[in-house]
Amino acid sequence: FQRVELERLPPMTRDFQKILSDVCEQCYRDFAPDDVELKVREHILQDFESFLRCQVPGAKLVLFGSSKNGFGFKQSDLDICMTLEGHDTAMGLDSMAIIESLAKALRKHHGLRNILPITTAKVPIVKFYHTKTGLEGDISLYNTLALHNTQLLASYAAIDARVKILCYVMKVFSKVCDIGDASRGSLSSYAYTLMVLFFLQQRSPPVIPVLQEIYDGKQKPVVPVDGWDVYFFKDLKNLHRHWPEYKKNRESVGELWLGLLQFYTETFDFRESVICIRRKEPLSTFKKQWTSKHLAIEDPFDLSHNLGAGLSRRMASFIMKAFINARRVFGSPVRVFPPDYSNKMEYF
Numbered sequence: 001f002q003r004v005e006l007e008r009l010p011p012m013t014r015d016f017q018k019i020l021s022d023v024c025e026q027c028y029r030d031f032a033p034d035d036v037e038l039k040v041r042e043h044i045l046q047d048f049e050s051f052l053r054c055q056v057p058g059a060k061l062v063l064f065g066s067s068k069n070g071f072g073f074k075q076s077d078l079d080i081c082m083t084l085e086g087h088d089t090a091m092g093l094d095s096m097a098i099i100e101s102l103a104k105a106l107r108k109h110h111g112l113r114n115i116l117p118i119t120t121a122k123v124p125i126v127k128f129y130h131t132k133t134g135l136e137g138d139i140s141l142y143n144t145l146a147l148h149n150t151q152l153l154a155s156y157a158a159i160d161a162r163v164k165i166l167c168y169v170m171k172v173f174s175k176v177c178d179i180g181d182a183s184r185g186s187l188s189s190y191a192y193t194l195m196v197l198f199f200l201q202q203r204s205p206p207v208i209p210v211l212q213e214i215y216d217g218k219q220k221p222v223v224p225v226d227g228w229d230v231y232f233f234k235d236l237k238n239l240h241r242h243w244p245e246y247k248k249n250r251e252s253v254g255e256l257w258l259g260l261l262q263f264y265t266e267t268f269d270f271r272e273s274v275i276c277i278r279r280k281e282p283l284s285t286f287k288k289q290w291t292s293k294h295l296a297i298e299d300p301f302d303l304s305h306n307l308g309a310g311l312s313r314r315m316a317s318f319i320m321k322a323f324i325n326a327r328r329v330f331g332s333p334v335r336v337f338p339p340d341y342s343n344k345m346e347y348f
C-alpha cells in the first residue's frame with residue numbers, strides 16, 4: 001500500500017449522507033440471511049452429525065465462521081469444525097487418516113456432491129456441496145481458535161447495529177470489486193471484517209471497545225487455547241460499567257462508511273502500522289517484524305498470523321485502488337447515485 005495523491009472531495013451534504021446510510025442499510029437487508037435460512041444451516045449440521053455418528057464414532061460438529069459470527073450472507077459457505085468425544089485436542093490423533101475417513105463417510109451421504117479432502121492445507125479439510133440448498137462447505141478438525149474468533153466477532157456484532165451493517169457493506173464492496181477471495185491471492189472476508197472492527201475501535205469516540213482489554217478485577221484473565229490467549233470480555237449486558245465510551249459515538253452508518261474509506265486511504269499508514277483489534281495502543285510493523293509485507297492484519301488470537309501475508313505487491317496496489325475509487329464514488333455528493341452500483345449488487 002503506497003501513498004498516493006488523493007483527489008480533494010467536494011463538501012459532503014446532509015442529503016447525500018442520508019443516501020449513503022440508506023444504501024448501507026439496504027445492503028444489509030438485501031444480503032443478510034433470515035431466521036429460516038439460519039435454521040436450515042443448523043438443520044444440515046444436525047443431519048450431518050447423526051449421519052456421521054454411525055460412520056465416525058464420537059464425531060461432534062459445530063458451525064463457525066459467518067454462519068455464526070453475525071456477518072453471513074444467504075449464500076455463504078458452511079464452515080464446520082469436527083471434534084471427537086474424549087479428545088480435547090487433536091494431539092495424538094492421525095488428522096490425515098481422520099480426514100480421509102470423513103471424506104469416505106460423506107461420499108455415502110445422498111444429499112452431498114463433490115466431496116474433496118484437502119490434506120495439504122494448513123488446516124486439513126473436506127470440502128462438499130450440499131445439493132438441496134446449493135451451499136458449499138467444509139469440515140475441518142479441531143479448528144478451535146476459529147471457534148473463538150467466531151464468538152469474538154459475534155460479540156462485536158451484538159454491541160452496536162452499525163457494526164453489522166458496515167461489515168456487510170465491506171463484504172459486498174470486496175466481492176463487487178473482486179478483492180475478497182484469499183484463495184485467489186486477495187484477502188478473505190474475515191480479514192476485511194477485522195479491518196472494519198479496527199476502524200470502529202480507532203474512531204473518536206470509538207463505536208466499539210477492545211473486548212480483549214476489558215476485564216473484572218485487578219488482573220486480566222488468561223484463557224489458553226492452542227498456545228494462545230483467547231480471553232475477551234463476554235458479559236455484554238454490563239459493558240457500560242466497564243467502558244466509559246459506551247454509546248458516545250452517534251454517527252450515521254453513511255458517515256462511518258465514508259469515514260472508513262477515508263481512514264484507509266488518508267490516515268492509516270500501512271507501512272508503519274498493523275491492523276490489530278486486540279489492543280488500543282498502536283502496534284508497529286517493525287515490532288512484529290512484518291515490515292516486508294504490504295499490508296499487516298494481525299489475527300486477534302493467533303498473534304503470529306498475518307492475514308495480509310499472502311498479498312503480492314500487485315494485488316496490494318489493486319486493493320488500494322479499489323479503496324481510493326470507493327472513497328471518490330461514495331464521497332462525491334451527486335444527485336443520482338451511480339446507476340451501475342445497484343446492478344452489480346444484484347449478483348449476490
Ligand code: GTP
Nearest residue numbers: 065066067072073076077079146149150188189190
Ligand atoms: P464468508 O465469506 O461469508 O464465508 O465469511 P467467513 O467469515 O465464514 O469466512 P471463511 O469461510 O473464509 O472463514 C471461516 C472462518 O475461519 C472465519 O470466520 C474465521 O473464524 C476463521 N479463520 C481464521 N483464520 C482465518 C484465515 O486466515 N482466513 C480465513 N478465511 N478464515 C480464517
Ligand code: MG
Nearest residue numbers: 065066077079
Ligand atoms: Mg464462511
